[in-house]
Amino acid sequence: MPDSEETRLASGRREITDRDISLTFAKGMSVLKAFDAAQTHLTLPQIARATGLDRAIARRLVLTLVHLGYVKQDDRVFSLTPKILVLAGGFLQGRQFGKAIEPVMRSFSSQISEAISMAMIDGSQAVYVAHAGAKANSVSIGFTVGSKVPLLSSAIGRALVAACSCDVAQELIAHAPLEQYTDVTEMDRAAIAADIAETAKRGFAYVDGEFEAGVAAIAIPVRPDQAEPAAIGVSGDVSRFEDPAARQHIIDTLRECAKVVAGLL
Template sequence: MSVSEPEKAAPLSTEIADKDISLTFAKGMEVLEAFESAATPLTIPDLARLTGINRSVTRRLILTLVRLGYLTEAHRAYAPTPRVLRLASGYLKGRQFGRTVQPVMAAYSRQLGDAISLAVRDGSDAIYVAYSPGDPALITSGFGIGSRLPLTATAIGRALLAFSEEAIIDELLAAPLPSFTPATKTDPAALRTDLCETRSRGYARVTGEYEPGVTSVAVPVLGTDRIAKAALGIVGPEARFEENSVCTQKATTLKECAETLASFL
C-alpha cells in the first residue's frame, strides 16, 4: 500500500522563549526528521530542498550527524543508521511497552484476527508507537512503529482528535486540511460532525479517505480526564466492514484492549 508524505510536525512551543532555544540543534532535528518519509538515501541538495535550510548549513548538519553515528554516507547520499532508534527507546522503555503493552495487544490481536496499531498524537499527525500483527492472510496497514498518519483522514487519527481538548480541535480545523483521495473530508463542518459522532458512539470509522477501498476502525485510550492518551486501530478492505454490526463488535473488543492499556500509558 502506498505511503503518503506526512504533514510537517507542529512548530516548537511558543511557551519557551526564542532566546532559550538552540536554533542550530532545531535545524539538525529538521534534517534528521526529513528522512522520515524517504524511501531512498537523500543527497545534501535533497535535504536542503526538503528542509528549506541553506545548503552549506545543511552540509555541516549532515556531517555532524554522520560523525555522531546517526547517518551513514554512500555515493554522496545519506541514510539513517540504527542508532536513531535510541531516540525512541527512552519513551518506549519508560512506558514498559515490551513488558506490558505488547503482550496485551498481541492477545487482543489474536482474538480479533486483525493487526492492531497503537498511536499517539504528535502535532497534526498520529504516530505509531506499537504494533501487533494479526492474521498474515488479511490486509494490514502497511505501516510500522514510527509511521505517521494524518489525524483528520484516518480512524486512529480521529479517535485521538475527537477525544482531545476543544482548543486542539479548533486549531487543527482552522488550518487547510489535506486531501488524500476523492473521499477525504476537508470541510471543517463535516469533520466536526464526524468527530461528534465518534464521541457519541465511542469509536471512529473511516472508509476510503486515506487510501481507496480501505476501512479503518479505532478507539481512544482514555485518561481519567476522558482525554485520549493514545488510540488503537485496525484496518481492512472496505467489504469486511460494510456491516455496522461487524464494526461495532470489533470496536467493543478494541475498547476492552484500550481499557486494559489505559493504566500502562
C-alpha cells in the same frame, strides 16, 4: 516572592522564547526529519531543499550526524542508520509499550484476527507507537511503529482528536493539514468536526476509503487519567468490515482493549 527560573521551568508555566532554544540543534533535527518513508536516501542538495537550509549549513549538520553515527554516507548519498532508534528508545521503553502494552494488544488481536495498532498525537499528525498481531494481508500501506498518518483523514487520527479536550480538539480541527488522498477524502472541516463529535459520542471512529482507496478503519479513543490521549485501531480491506455483526465484535473488542491500555499509560 516571585517564582524562581527553575520553579517556572519545572511547572511548565514559563513561555519558551527564541532566546531559550538552540537554533543549531533545531536545524539538525530538521535534517533528520528530512528522511521519511518516501525519501530514505538523500543527496546534500536534496537535504538542503527539504530543510530550506543553506547548502553549506546542511552539509555541516549532516556530516555531524554522520560523525555521531545517526546517518551514514555512501558516496554522495546519505541515509539513516539503526542508531536513530535509540532516540525513540527512552520514550518507548519508559511507557513499556513492548513489555506491557503490546502483549495486551496482542491478546485482544487474537480475539478478532486483526492487527491492532496504537497511536498518539505528534504535532498535527498521528504517530504509531505500538503494533501487535500483524498479518500478511494487513493494510497495504504497511504501518509500523514510527509511521505517521493524518489526524483528520484517518480513523485513528479522528479518534485521537476525539480523545482531546474541547479546546485542543477545536484547534486541531481548524489547523491540522488536509490533503485529498483519495476521491472520497472529506475536505470540509465542518463535516470532519461533526464526525469527530459523533466519534466522541459513540466511542469509536469509522473511516472508509478517505486515506487509502478501498481501505476502511475502526479506532477507539484511549483516555488515560494522567497521560496524553491515545487511540487504538484496526484497518484493512473494506470488505472485512461490511458485516454488521463482525464490525460490532471488533468495536466491542477494541473498547475492552482500550480500557486495559488506558490503565497502563
